[in-house]
Amino acid sequence: MSAVGIRVERLSKRFEHRVKGQVYAVRDVSLKVEPGEFLTLLGPSGCGKTTTLRMIAAFERPDAGRVFIGEEDVTHLMANQRSIGFVFQNYALFPHLSVFENVAYGLRVQKRAEREIARAVAEVLDLVGLTGYERQLPHQLSGGEQQRVALARAIVIRPRVLLFDEPLSNLDARLRVHMRGELRGLQKRLGITALYVTHDQEEAMAISDRIAVMNEGVIVQEGTAEDLYHRPASEFVAQFIGRTNLLAGRVLSVAPGGIELEVAGQRLQMAGSDPGVRSGEAVRLVIRPEAIELRPTTSGDGLVGTIEGRTFLGEKVEYQVRAGTHLLQVASHDPAQKGAFAVGQRVTVRLPTDGVHLLSPG
Ligand SMILES: Nc1ncnc2c1ncn2[C@@H]1O[C@H](COP(=O)(O)OP(=O)(O)OP(=O)(O)O)[C@@H](O)[C@H]1O
Ligand SMILES: [Mg+2]
Known part of the structure; x- marks a missing residue:
């Protein structure tokens, strides 16, 4: 049948x-x-x-x-x-x-x-x-x-x-x-x-x-x-689908090769083009926890943050990171290398240039 x-x-x-x-x-x-x-x-x-x-x-x-x-x-x-x-x-x-x-x-x-x-x-x-x-x-x-x-x-x-x-x-x-x-x-x-x-x-x-x-x-x-x-x-x-960070941002410029955004006081160059947004527009960014990278604080540019929470889950470590007014969810799947961050530690938060999804303000 x-x-x-x-x-x-x-x-x-x-x-x-x-x-x-x-x-x-x-x-x-x-x-x-x-x-x-x-x-x-x-x-x-x-x-x-x-x-x-x-x-x-x-x-x-x-x-x-x-x-x-x-x-x-x-x-x-x-x-x-x-x-x-x-x-x-x-x-x-x-x-x-x-x-x-x-x-x-x-x-x-x-x-x-x-x-x-x-x-x-x-x-x-x-x-x-x-x-x-x-x-x-x-x-x-x-x-x-x-x-x-x-x-x-x-x-x-x-x-x-x-x-x-x-x-x-x-x-x-x-x-x-x-x-x-x-x-x-x-x-x-x-x-x-x-x-x-x-x-x-x-x-x-x-x-x-x-x-x-x-x-x-x-x-x-x-x-x-x-x-x-x-x-x-x-x-x-x-x-509703998975854990996420929702950040308010603004579009600085839209060019064929990419979009420049301002988010959390940082300039963020996004690869690819999103037909839906215009320069000057307010947007919300969907950034998944595993797309954010943490580094020891001396290692270059990015947001400065502080580890507020750390949960060891075996195959990954979940962090809550305070960066200015934002409380970010970050997941590290490489605990052997990056699992070393401790609560209270200062870190550099690197937002990704791809793996960011834009929502218009609704
Ligand atoms: N026989 C009924 N009489 C009155 N209201 C009802 C009746 N059956 C469902 N409802 C209402 O309709 C809405 C949808 O109910 P439904 O059972 O379809 O939800 P659900 O998505 O299956 O939720 P859950 O995940 O809790 O099972 C609810 O607000 C519920 O209170
Ligand atoms: Mg039901």
């Missing part, structure tokens, strides 16, 4: 709020997941991720908008007619049913023959690594195993697409990282289109082909993890 995509057109949903009256949980959301693609909706709590997913699955009725699975308009179809597999955060397993019966559930609803059910269940339990667990009850399983059962239950009906709502958030950190690798591998092996919801930016970056960032009911930016990290379209995205 070849994969089919998901298309959402201008989906909106309002809820009654006791204090605020009618409020939009989701507003005019349009979205396209390509066949076989893994797309993640990423955003803070309450931004409308679950509501969007539930409308696609027909667990929630949209006020406006349309949902397509492949070329088919499924907006007016019920949940069980949409051929969607759904994996919930809390697994939602039937506590009194065995692993086998939990997974078989959707097939029994479809009134499949007993032999066919046995074969299909065995096949998906093998896929998720749970062969031999058929007779266990959910409470006899670890969180990770329960999540695998939920996944097996979602894929056994051979859905056209898979939806996931924070499926890993009840697992401990190690298992979460392990399971997201497995999930991703399985999705690619099955070649099935997946729409995934999380508020965890690292998880989103690790698991997705593309990410759609949501805030307050709308999608604010879509792209690969690299796009969002290196070219955030707004302060919100810059802050």
